Amino acid sequence: MHTTMPESHVRQAATAHDVARHAGVSQSAVSRAFTPGASISPAMRERVLAAAAALGYRPNLIARSLITRRTGMVGVAVGSLANHLYPGMLEALANRLQAEGYRILLFTAPRDGNADPEMEQILRYQVDAIVLAATTLSSHLADECSAAGVPVVLFNRTSSRAAAASVTGSNHDGAYALARLIAEAGHRRPAFIAGPPNASTNRDRQEGFLAGCAAHGLPAPIIVPGGFSEAGAIAAITELLARPEPPDAVFCASDHMAITVLDTVRHCFGLRVPEDISIVGFDDAPPAAWPSYALTTYRQPIQPMVEATVTLILERLASPEAPARQVVIPGELVIRRSCRLPPGVEPEG
Amino acid sequence: MHTTMPESHVRQAATAHDVARHAGVSQSAVSRAFTPGASISPAMRERVLAAAAALGYRPNLIARSLITRRTGMVGVAVGSLANHLYPGMLEALANRLQAEGYRILLFTAPRDGNADPEMEQILRYQVDAIVLAATTLSSHLADECSAAGVPVVLFNRTSSRAAAASVTGSNHDGAYALARLIAEAGHRRPAFIAGPPNASTNRDRQEGFLAGCAAHGLPAPIIVPGGFSEAGAIAAITELLARPEPPDAVFCASDHMAITVLDTVRHCFGLRVPEDISIVGFDDAPPAAWPSYALTTYRQPIQPMVEATVTLILERLASPEAPARQVVIPGELVIRRSCRLPPGVEPEG
Numbered sequence: 001m002h003t004t005m006p007e008s009h010v011r012q013a014a015t016a017h018d019v020a021r022h023a024g025v026s027q028s029a030v031s032r033a034f035t036p037g038a039s040i041s042p043a044m045r046e047r048v049l050a051a052a053a054a055l056g057y058r059p060n061l062i063a064r065s066l067i068t069r070r071t072g073m074v075g076v077a078v079g080s081l082a083n084h085l086y087p088g089m090l091e092a093l094a095n096r097l098q099a100e101g102y103r104i105l106l107f108t109a110p111r112d113g114n115a116d117p118e119m120e121q122i123l124r125y126q127v128d129a130i131v132l133a134a135t136t137l138s139s140h141l142a143d144e145c146s147a148a149g150v151p152v153v154l155f156n157r158t159s160s161r162a163a164a165a166s167v168t169g170s171n172h173d174g175a176y177a178l179a180r181l182i183a184e185a186g187h188r189r190p191a192f193i194a195g196p197p198n199a200s201t202n203r204d205r206q207e208g209f210l211a212g213c214a215a216h217g218l219p220a221p222i223i224v225p226g227g228f229s230e231a232g233a234i235a236a237i238t239e240l241l242a243r244p245e246p247p248d249a250v251f252c253a254s255d256h257m258a259i260t261v262l263d264t265v266r267h268c269f270g271l272r273v274p275e276d277i278s279i280v281g282f283d284d285a286p287p288a289a290w291p292s293y294a295l296t297t298y299r300q301p302i303q304p305m306v307e308a309t310v311t312l313i314l315e316r317l318a319s320p321e322a323p324a325r326q327v328v329i330p331g332e333l334v335i336r337r338s339c340r341l342p343p344g345v346e347p348e349g
Numbered sequence: 350m351h352t353t354m355p356e357s358h359v360r361q362a363a364t365a366h367d368v369a370r371h372a373g374v375s376q377s378a379v380s381r382a383f384t385p386g387a388s389i390s391p392a393m394r395e396r397v398l399a400a401a402a403a404l405g406y407r408p409n410l411i412a413r414s415l416i417t418r419r420t421g422m423v424g425v426a427v428g429s430l431a432n433h434l435y436p437g438m439l440e441a442l443a444n445r446l447q448a449e450g451y452r453i454l455l456f457t458a459p460r461d462g463n464a465d466p467e468m469e470q471i472l473r474y475q476v477d478a479i480v481l482a483a484t485t486l487s488s489h490l491a492d493e494c495s496a497a498g499v500p501v502v503l504f505n506r507t508s509s510r511a512a513a514a515s516v517t518g519s520n521h522d523g524a525y526a527l528a529r530l531i532a533e534a535g536h537r538r539p540a541f542i543a544g545p546p547n548a549s550t551n552r553d554r555q556e557g558f559l560a561g562c563a564a565h566g567l568p569a570p571i572i573v574p575g576g577f578s579e580a581g582a583i584a585a586i587t588e589l590l591a592r593p594e595p596p597d598a599v600f601c602a603s604d605h606m607a608i609t610v611l612d613t614v615r616h617c618f619g620l621r622v623p624e625d626i627s628i629v630g631f632d633d634a635p636p637a638a639w640p641s642y643a644l645t646t647y648r649q650p651i652q653p654m655v656e657a658t659v660t661l662i663l664e665r666l667a668s669p670e671a672p673a674r675q676v677v678i679p680g681e682l683v684i685r686r687s688c689r690l691p692p693g694v695e696p697e698g
Contacts, residue, residue: 013497056493058469061474062411062475073454073474078440082635086436087435103456105452105455106443121452124407125422126411148362259639263641267641290608290612292611
């Protein structure tokens, strides 16, 4: 009940005591009927739920949390929903957590910045766990969470500073595989449009791409910053195409940038893809599959990554002293039409 | 503190009492220092915050909510994040609510279905208000929320059954304007790819489009269902193009469907847009502006819609007895290249 309602208009809320009396059972039975996994016979549970429905009783999970020390809330800070990978991740995570009886308390945080101020707010809500997507935290705040027994899982990022658990795709190996594909298709002038230097995903993809180019006889790629943004991607491809020897294959550190680069080379520079220039990305975000783009990319498997995130949370709630695990979920090369291909290799679809 | 941490590893949390003693002030001063808008001198506030930082004190907002009867949480149920309109809306709403001191407790709900089961869960968390995006609720549950003093705002939907406040774009007028544009450009065979019949946005857009066609000398449009989904949109355009007299202009009830229809007519049927067929949408979702689509559409102004949503929440928290308002935010025609145009009208950009 809210104090903002004048007394006369507020319907008096039924209590667990009222429900117990109405059903002719103990208050403990009422409590057990509303606690997932508690020991109660189906008939007893049915009787309690019928009485609760008749009286309009609704357990107050917030009051209960002061006793159980569990709010059932997972704080999720997202650095960006503009990248088309994250809305799907958030929806999958919400569905998966709802199935486990948890809810998402949502925060926005600086993309690839330090989420410490948001973390302070999240912790005041006594969340049971924290997921940080595309943002990170200081080692100081990671230590505070650890001291408070609140597990933190980084999603699509790792941290060398903070001892946080993490779930990522295979960033290094995926970028290596893309370099190999580009080399075997006969490209000679690779370029890399990078994300922010402090994003672990960007660093791992860059290292993998450079290693793959070196191992397959390609020169070192030209590297230009794109900042994981549309404006940054346009500036980067414009700079690359202004060079005396422009690249013949461009690896963009995210599909979000690759989509923008595809549109820019076609519609601003009048180039054909892949005949004049090959473009590849990373993520397999939904628009990569749209026929206008048909982007060759390396998939980050969202559903398994979300499963692993929930598993890490539950593991660490059960065993807070277990070391923070860094989970890498294998992805796969997705070959579409935006990149020239080696002889014998066919695009999907 | 979590009970899952063994006693010996749990750092004893500092209390407001500890902070008061350390700062040499009253407990009331500590409370006021952490309450937005409370009366306290800057110097006193500074002293309290310094002591809190030194002791690692963090107010427990959950415990406090039992006294204030405000959790600072707004329950948001989203029917779909696949439509590219909603991630931007969710990010804008989260930012706007964070600025007002509120947080989003996120739920997923059936798209254009009944969100009652999720609403029951949301209410158990004692949220201060509820926003439903692309989903709706029964009049029964709307009454329960009203009795509990929890304002409900429908976002991008209205409800004839439930007396809930709502914020929408100008669905009827926007669709009417698109019909007029199509008529003045000389099209003769309009079609409408509809959303779910129970979605108020779909109903209003359909009525506006039919009225606009009738008023501007066009025959009644062929109407086929598309269900606001990609698969539904593909089935709908395939059915339309199989007719002996296929349409020369197709209005899709959402940009999300229009993008899929554009890709399908070009890449599966080899048609040119707009030379062979004109496609228009509704929303001005981000991909509508991407050069590969350059979709002519009617804009739903997300930021003003989010502002109006927050205003409605704050209004109704302050005056719970005020009647629920239905706010319509005017949009505008966005003319790009996916529709043939009347003489003298130029696409933007």
